[in-house]
Amino acid sequence: MKALDEAVRSYVLQLAPELQRRWGKQKFYNLEQVTQAAEASGVTTEFIVYAHAIFCNEPEFRAHYRGLRDAFDYEGTRSAIAKRYGGGVADFDVGTLLMMMG
Numbered sequence: 001m002k003a004l005d006e007a008v009r010s011y012v013l014q015l016a017p018e019l020q021r022r023w024g025k026q027k028f029y030n031l032e033q034v035t036q037a038a039e040a041s042g043v044t045t046e047f048i049v050y051a052h053a054i055f056c057n058e059p060e061f062r063a064h065y066r067g068l069r070d071a072f073d074y075e076g077t078r079s080a081i082a083k084r085y086g087g088g089v090a091d092f093d094v095g096t097l098l099m100m101m102g
Helices: 002-023 031-041 048-055 058-065 074-085 094-101
Strands: none
Touching: 002 031, 002 048, 002 074, 002 094, 031 048, 031 058, 048 058, 048 074, 048 094, 058 074, 074 094
């Protein structure tokens, strides 16, 4: 769990500013933008599904992960993030996560 915690923390603290720097402040980014920014910023991509759940909208997430062998569920992934890092608030944004991570 420590590796996952560190990954999610880096997505919030490092990836969020990188996305904003590259593409401006947006409510959601597309999967390609999130993946490119993650690779460029040096954060781990081992748990990229969590970054996609944080920064991408539901239709984009579902379109990408549907049909994969290890299919991920948008609501389930965001719910796991909310329970562990967002004080249980399922409708979180990066600002919420920043506050909860202190």
